[in-house]
Amino acid sequence: MNRLGPWEGRHEGDAPPHDRTIPPDYFDGRYAVSDDPWRLAERWYERRKYALTLASLPRERYASAYEPACSVGVLTRGLAGRCDSLLAVDSAPAAVRAASRATAGLPHVRVRRAVLPGDLPDASFDLVVLSEFLYYFALADLELLVKELRDRLRPGGHMVCVHRRSPLPDRGWDGFNVHRAVRRATGMGQVMHLDDAEFEVDVLACPTG
Numbered sequence: 001m002n003r004l005g006p007w008e009g010r011h012e013g014d015a016p017p018h019d020r021t022i023p024p025d026y027f028d029g030r031y032a033v034s035d036d037p038w039r040l041a042e043r044w045y046e047r048r049k050y051a052l053t054l055a056s057l058p059r060e061r062y063a064s065a066y067e068p069a070c071s072v073g074v075l076t077r078g079l080a081g082r083c084d085s086l087l088a089v090d091s092a093p094a095a096v097r098a099a100s101r102a103t104a105g106l107p108h109v110r111v112r113r114a115v116l117p118g119d120l121p122d123a124s125f126d127l128v129v130l131s132e133f134l135y136y137f138a139l140a141d142l143e144l145l146v147k148e149l150r151d152r153l154r155p156g157g158h159m160v161c162v163h164r165r166s167p168l169p170d171r172g173w174d175g176f177n178v179h180r181a182v183r184r185a186t187g188m189g190q191v192m193h194l195d196d197a198e199f200e201v202d203v204l205a206c207p208t209g
Contacts, residue, residue, distance in 0.1 A: 010167065010176045017173045017181075022136040024091040024115055031094035038132075040074045049199050053131065053162050054078050056192050056201050062127040066152070068116055069133035073099030079129060080109050087121060089114035117145035126157035134178045135163060142178070143185040150186045153206040159188060161202045165195075175200035 030037035040046045053075065062083045070076045070088035076099055080086055086109045090096050096113045103109040114120070117137075128149050134142055146159075153159060161182055163175030179202045183190065188204035 012180065015173045015177055017139040017142070017177070018136065019138060021138045021141045027090075027092045028094070031092050035094070035098065036072050038071065040072055045198060046074065049162065049196075050075050050078055052194065052196070053129070053160065053201060054082065056160065056194065056203055057082060057127070058158060058191060058203060058205075059127075062158075064123070064125045064154075065127035065129065066121065066123075066125045066149075067129045067131070068114065069131065070099045070111065071095050073102030073111070075129070075131055076103055076109065076111070077106075079127075080106050083127065084108060086110070087112065087123070087125075089116075089119070089121075091115045117141050117148065120145075120148050120152070124152050124154050126154045127160070128153060128157070129160045129162070130182075131160075131162040132164060134161070134182065135173050135175075139181065142181060146182050146185050150188060150206065155206055156208045157206045158191070159186065159204040159206070161200075161204070163200055164198060165200045167197075 064085045065079055065083040067076055067079055067086065067088040070090050072095060076088045080103060088099055088109065088111045090099065091114065093113060096111055100111045103111060149159065161179050163178050165175040179200055186204060188206060190202060191205045192203035194201040
């Protein structure tokens with residue numbers, strides 16, 4: 001008996017996005033219960049996903065990178081080894097404190113609080129990493145955010161999207177849906193795509209001219 005691959009049970013429009021973007025106090029509540037609500041520092045799923053995310057980066061090194069929704073800073077530490085300058089942000093003050101501790105001693109890493117899509121930096125980057133948070137946005141906010149981030153990418157820069165996925169649409173809007181929405185909204189070309197049973201990775205490139 002043939003079994004479907006992790007993406008073959010999905011199709012465009014099979015699950016809806018949120019009607020409204022999940023507010024910051026939801027995440028504040030999660031951090032009030034646990035220092036690491038999603039167990040990013042201990043789960044094998046996270047360690048494997050982060051290793052593949054870093055391996056997917058087309059360049060060995062980037063001059064300037066931006067990581068929104070950095071949470072407790074596990075991926076931030078990995079990105080720090082590939083970037084000359086890294087700005088990591090999160091909406092939850094507890095996450096900002098944890099990520100700051102995780103990157104202490106790395107002067108090229110800045111950790112700040114920001115509520116997206118409103119609090120975007122007035123800067124340009126050659127790497128933007130969007131990991132495990134875009135499915136919390138209403139579609140209009142997601143599209144606004146990724147278009148604004150595309151406009152902040154330097155020519156030839158990369159946008160990396162990494163999100164969990166489910167083979168079943170009744171589990172809701174996941175990486176399958178989110179990444180297709182990002183590609184439609186940004187119009188950027190795909191230079192790498194990974195369909196894993198548990199998550200999806202896309203690397204998109206900003207045109208050089």
